[in-house]
Structures are given as C-alpha cells and as structure tokens.
Amino acid sequence: MSRPLSLTVKALLLASGKLLTAISTLLATATLTRLLPVEEYGTHRQVLLVFAMVSPVLMMGVPKALYYFLPGETTRPRGVLLDNLAVLTLGGALFGLGIAVGLGDLVADRFDNPAVSPLLWLLVPYALFFFPQQAVSACLMAVDKVRKLVLYNVASRLLLVVTVIVAAVISPTARATVAANALWSAVVGVPAIVLMLRAVGGAGRPTQAGMAQQLRFGIPLGLASLLGVLSLQFDKFIVSSMCSTEDFAVYVTGAMEVPLIDIVTGAITAVVIPQLTVFYKTDRLDQIVSLWQRAMNKALLILTPVMFVVLLLGDELMTVVFSARYTDSSVPLRIYALMLPLRSAVYGSVLMATDNTRYVTLSALVGLVVNVALSWLMVWLFGANGAAWATCIAVYAVAGTLLFPMARVLKTTPRALVDWGHVGKSLLAAGLPAAPVFALGAWLEAPDLVRLVVMGAAYGLGVIVVYRQTGLATPRQLLDFLRRRGRQAPPPDAGSP
Structure with a gap:
C-alpha cells in the first residue's frame, strides 16, 4: 500500500x-x-x-x-x-x-x-x-x-x-x-x-x-x-464579429496573458485566503491589510519586469514563437501586458476570506458591462486592437470597483489598501533598465532570435542590478518566492489548443 x-x-x-x-x-x-x-x-x-x-x-x-x-x-x-x-x-x-x-x-x-x-x-x-x-x-x-x-x-x-x-x-x-x-x-x-x-x-x-x-x-x-x-x-x-477572419487570427494569437500569471497570482489565493480568514475571525483587520500588501508587493517585483520584456520584445517574441505572419500580434500582446502590474494582487481574496463574495460577482458584472460597451466602440474606431484596449480598461475598472468594498470591510480607505510607494518604486526600478535596452535594440541589427536573447539577457541583468542597489530584492529571494508560489499552484484543467 x-x-x-x-x-x-x-x-x-x-x-x-x-x-x-x-x-x-x-x-x-x-x-x-x-x-x-x-x-x-x-x-x-x-x-x-x-x-x-x-x-x-x-x-x-x-x-x-x-x-x-x-x-x-x-x-x-x-x-x-x-x-x-x-x-x-x-x-x-x-x-x-x-x-x-x-x-x-x-x-x-x-x-x-x-x-x-x-x-x-x-x-x-x-x-x-x-x-x-x-x-x-x-x-x-x-x-x-x-x-x-x-x-x-x-x-x-x-x-x-x-x-x-x-x-x-x-x-x-x-x-x-x-x-x-x-x-x-x-x-x-x-x-x-x-x-x-x-x-x-x-x-x-x-x-x-x-x-x-x-x-x-x-x-x-x-x-x-x-x-x-x-x-x-x-x-x-467582438473582433471575430467585426473584422475579417485573418485579422481575428492575428489578434487572438497576441491577445493573451502571460502564463506566469497563473503561477504567481493564481497561487496567491491558495496561500493567503486561509490566513486572511483567521485574521478576520479574530478581528485583526490591520493584519489583513499588511498580509495582502506583502503578497502584492512580492508579485509586483516579478510581473513588472515581465511587462517591460513584452513591451520591449513583443515583435521578436511573436516572430520567433509564431512566425513572421504573426508579428502584428505583438500589438494586442503589449496592450495585455499593461495589465500585469494590476495582476500582482488577487483582489477578490479579501472579500472571499471575509464572506463578501457577492461583491466579486458584482465587480465581474461591472467589468463585463464596461467591456461590452467599450469593445464595439473601440473596434469601430481603432480596428481589432481596440478590443484589447477595452479589455484592459475593463480589468482596471473591476480592480477599482473591488477596492471600495474591500476598504469598507477592513475599515480603511481604498487609497490605504495599496502600498503606492512600493508600486512606484517597482515600476521605476523595472523601467530604468528598459531605456538602455531599448537603445540597444535600435542599434542591434540581427535575427529576431538573437535580438530576443541578447536584449532579454541585458534587461534581466539590468533588473537584477537595480533591484540589488535599491534593496527591493535579490535573485535568490525572487526564486524562493516563485518556488513557494509553485508549491501552492491549483490543479490544472484540461483544455484545447
């Protein structure tokens, strides 16, 4: 046995x-x-x-x-x-x-x-x-x-x-x-x-x-x-309804979120909710805010550099992985990448732990309404890529909607829920190395795979140096965080490619 x-x-x-x-x-x-x-x-x-x-x-x-x-x-x-x-x-x-x-x-x-x-x-x-x-x-x-x-x-x-x-x-x-x-x-x-x-x-x-x-x-x-x-x-x-089949193929290939999100933020729920529930039942609301912010801050250190990698190397990523026919798919991919900093937190986790799940459903409905209303307009105005902007705006609308019931439950303000200082510092630290790498890309004439490797390595090294110098994190700390999140990942679901 x-x-x-x-x-x-x-x-x-x-x-x-x-x-x-x-x-x-x-x-x-x-x-x-x-x-x-x-x-x-x-x-x-x-x-x-x-x-x-x-x-x-x-x-x-x-x-x-x-x-x-x-x-x-x-x-x-x-x-x-x-x-x-x-x-x-x-x-x-x-x-x-x-x-x-x-x-x-x-x-x-x-x-x-x-x-x-x-x-x-x-x-x-x-x-x-x-x-x-x-x-x-x-x-x-x-x-x-x-x-x-x-x-x-x-x-x-x-x-x-x-x-x-x-x-x-x-x-x-x-x-x-x-x-x-x-x-x-x-x-x-x-x-x-x-x-x-x-x-x-x-x-x-x-x-x-x-x-x-x-x-x-x-x-x-x-x-x-x-x-x-x-x-x-x-x-x-919407893109499939309003654009050609070829335009849809190009759009749908790039309109995706980086799989790393599931490993980093999807697992945070499994780790954080039990502790949040204990804090709520013992009326330690300040501990809920502190724990939620710590989890968000750690995830932000991973996802913000990923956003800049996609912004810098979107063309090369699409060409190397999906062929030159899908280079234009980098546009929706880059727009989707703008949501990565927001994905550093699972906003519904606090409401789930405090038995206020109705607000999660309500916010999802708000996001859907915003998405429906904007998608038609944005695609009509800007073509297929307008739908990606509508989705991005809808996701931010959902997050903003959730902050208010979270603040009410935790007896604080929406502004106090987020460690804005850390958010700004993380964006700045991840953005600083992007400038010289962007300049390198303008100078470097090489095949897409070479550009992807060289510029990606240069940016990664730059982020490590800046993180060390600012005291945000060391490479070992980031790897330990990913390892712990991986151990808490939820089971995979079957699907179709």
Missing part, C-alpha cells in the same frame, strides 16, 4: 502539471500558426471560441460540486458521482441540440465565416465526452488520488498536442484540427470516466433529487464562471 503524499508533494505534482499544460498549449499554438494558413487558423480559433463561451453556461459549475458532495460521503458515493456525470452529459447533449436548431448558422453569420457552421457539428461529440471529463479533477482530488490525476492530466495534454499537430501536418485545415480535438475528447474521455468510477466505490445510481441538488450548488459557481469567461473572451468575440 502506497504511503500518503504530503501536502507539499501534492502541490508540487499539481504545479508541475499546470506548468506542462501552459507549455503544451503554447507549443500546440505555435505549431498550428506555422502549419495552417492564417484564415484556416482563424477559423479553428473561432470554432473553439464559440465552445469556450457556451460551455460555462451548460456546465454551470457542476464539476466543482464534487469538491463539496464527495468528501466524507459514505451512503452513496458512486451515486453522487453519477449524479454529476449525468448532469454534465445532459449539458453536452444540450450543446448538440443548440447546433441542431441553428446556433452554428447564427454564429457563422455573425462571424461572416460560413466555414464555422459545419465545423461546430464536429464539436457535438467533443462536448459529449468533454463535459463529463471536466469532473475528473474534482473527483480524484476529493478522494485523494493525486498521482492518478497528475498522470491523467499529463498524458491527456500530451496526447492532445500530438493529435492536433499530426492532423495539421496531414491536412493543414481547420476541419482537420477541429476533428482532431473531437477525436481526442473521445479517446481521453472514456479513461476519465473509468478512472472516476474506479476511484469512487460502492453501489449507486443517478437520481433526480441528487442531480437537482448538485445543480443548485453549482449554478452560483457557474454564473461567476460565466461572467469571468465572457469578460476574458468578449474582446475576441
């Missing part, structure tokens, strides 16, 4: 899986941008965009319900799992029904791309297997099968990358790559269900009462997830 894993080992295993997910997604995207014509790649991304926006509505947070209902269940554990899988399978069937009644034609007309409609039919079997598969993380985590979860996630991700790349090599078309996603979903969906059924023993069958109970639990989570997904994806939807 195997020994139980420590929390540290579990977290390291999950963090490694999350890192592999980010790397594999980047690898698949880089390969597809090189193999597929721009219009075909744009169609591929449009089809997956539709699924990404619709799936939260149909899953309604039900997979996460297993985190609550499965641990400690002794009466009908397998029945609880089957309740969950039944609801998710029904969601997949509803997706197929939506395509059958004309959703595909409606979207194709909206995107002005007739190729989208028939390809959405390929996602019907994809949804039927993909939706139940989304319960595997919650199920295996709830019954402490971390090793199996990590092995499954690693194997399924690698298989997805290989399947899509092979399809693109054989036939460089959106039809081939979307079909590859559907095939992958079936191939890994069956083992996922087998893993879950073997992990959860006992007899049981799905019941209407059990399914309804999990739906009631999951719907609030699903609504919050839906708002988050719409906020993240709406700019891409």
Whole structure:
C-alpha cells in the first residue's frame, strides 16, 4: 500500500502539471500558426471560441460540486458521482441540440465565416465526452488520488498536442484540427470516466433529487464562471464579429496573458485566503491589510519586469514563437501586458476570506458591462486592437470597483489598501533598465532570435542590478518566492489548443 503524499508533494505534482499544460498549449499554438494558413487558423480559433463561451453556461459549475458532495460521503458515493456525470452529459447533449436548431448558422453569420457552421457539428461529440471529463479533477482530488490525476492530466495534454499537430501536418485545415480535438475528447474521455468510477466505490445510481441538488450548488459557481469567461473572451468575440477572419487570427494569437500569471497570482489565493480568514475571525483587520500588501508587493517585483520584456520584445517574441505572419500580434500582446502590474494582487481574496463574495460577482458584472460597451466602440474606431484596449480598461475598472468594498470591510480607505510607494518604486526600478535596452535594440541589427536573447539577457541583468542597489530584492529571494508560489499552484484543467 502506497504511503500518503504530503501536502507539499501534492502541490508540487499539481504545479508541475499546470506548468506542462501552459507549455503544451503554447507549443500546440505555435505549431498550428506555422502549419495552417492564417484564415484556416482563424477559423479553428473561432470554432473553439464559440465552445469556450457556451460551455460555462451548460456546465454551470457542476464539476466543482464534487469538491463539496464527495468528501466524507459514505451512503452513496458512486451515486453522487453519477449524479454529476449525468448532469454534465445532459449539458453536452444540450450543446448538440443548440447546433441542431441553428446556433452554428447564427454564429457563422455573425462571424461572416460560413466555414464555422459545419465545423461546430464536429464539436457535438467533443462536448459529449468533454463535459463529463471536466469532473475528473474534482473527483480524484476529493478522494485523494493525486498521482492518478497528475498522470491523467499529463498524458491527456500530451496526447492532445500530438493529435492536433499530426492532423495539421496531414491536412493543414481547420476541419482537420477541429476533428482532431473531437477525436481526442473521445479517446481521453472514456479513461476519465473509468478512472472516476474506479476511484469512487460502492453501489449507486443517478437520481433526480441528487442531480437537482448538485445543480443548485453549482449554478452560483457557474454564473461567476460565466461572467469571468465572457469578460476574458468578449474582446475576441467582438473582433471575430467585426473584422475579417485573418485579422481575428492575428489578434487572438497576441491577445493573451502571460502564463506566469497563473503561477504567481493564481497561487496567491491558495496561500493567503486561509490566513486572511483567521485574521478576520479574530478581528485583526490591520493584519489583513499588511498580509495582502506583502503578497502584492512580492508579485509586483516579478510581473513588472515581465511587462517591460513584452513591451520591449513583443515583435521578436511573436516572430520567433509564431512566425513572421504573426508579428502584428505583438500589438494586442503589449496592450495585455499593461495589465500585469494590476495582476500582482488577487483582489477578490479579501472579500472571499471575509464572506463578501457577492461583491466579486458584482465587480465581474461591472467589468463585463464596461467591456461590452467599450469593445464595439473601440473596434469601430481603432480596428481589432481596440478590443484589447477595452479589455484592459475593463480589468482596471473591476480592480477599482473591488477596492471600495474591500476598504469598507477592513475599515480603511481604498487609497490605504495599496502600498503606492512600493508600486512606484517597482515600476521605476523595472523601467530604468528598459531605456538602455531599448537603445540597444535600435542599434542591434540581427535575427529576431538573437535580438530576443541578447536584449532579454541585458534587461534581466539590468533588473537584477537595480533591484540589488535599491534593496527591493535579490535573485535568490525572487526564486524562493516563485518556488513557494509553485508549491501552492491549483490543479490544472484540461483544455484545447
């Protein structure tokens, strides 16, 4: 019988899986941008965009319900799992029904791309297997099968990358790559269900009462997830609706956040919330402010230099990773990078720890409204890249909205919540080395890969020197911070490149 894993080992295993997910997604995207014509790649991304926006509505947070209902269940554990899988399978069937009644034609007309409609039919079997598969993380985590979860996630991700790349090599078309996603979903969906059924023993069958109970639990989570997904994806939807498929392909390739955000700030929630909750219950509000600021300040030291790297080397990054056809993708990438300093804090963490989550949902709604209102205008005025500006403004609006309820709960002012002195010092320290590196770039005539390596190394060395001289941090302190955050990273979710 195997020994139980420590929390540290579990977290390291999950963090490694999350890192592999980010790397594999980047690898698949880089390969597809090189193999597929721009219009075909744009169609591929449009089809997956539709699924990404619709799936939260149909899953309604039900997979996460297993985190609550499965641990400690002794009466009908397998029945609880089957309740969950039944609801998710029904969601997949509803997706197929939506395509059958004309959703595909409606979207194709909206995107002005007739190729989208028939390809959405390929996602019907994809949804039927993909939706139940989304319960595997919650199920295996709830019954402490971390090793199996990590092995499954690693194997399924690698298989997805290989399947899509092979399809693109054989036939460089959106039809081939979307079909590859559907095939992958079936191939890994069956083992996922087998893993879950073997992990959860006992007899049981799905019941209407059990399914309804999990739906009631999951719907609030699903609504919050839906708002988050719409906020993240709406700019891409607008660009796809108002611009050509080729323009959309270029935009969507650059309109992404640096994967490092998940490792740095996504993990902060797991580290900070338990301590914030303890401080709140013992009425130590000043300690909440102090801890939140310390976490934000540390993350800022990592993310601010990353922002300047993207601003300095956006063209080279896009060309080296995605080919010269996507050099213009550096514009939305740079705009997205302007959000990195703001991402140094998880603003909802304080409200979650103090049982004020309604403000998190409200702020997400504010962000969505701002994004919807601005995106149409900005794209109409400035083209596809205007959508990135709208998203950036919406993200800052959400953060600003959250500061006020946070200040009220902690009995302070919004201005006092942020260590503005440290913010200014971090921006200045990271910005100082950028000036000579920018001058170096104007002088250096070399291939993009050489420029990327030389200028990146020069900037990194400059940041280290400035951080040391100003007393902000040493390289060892920054590495220790990343290592601790990696140990607390949440489990990776499956997805499609």
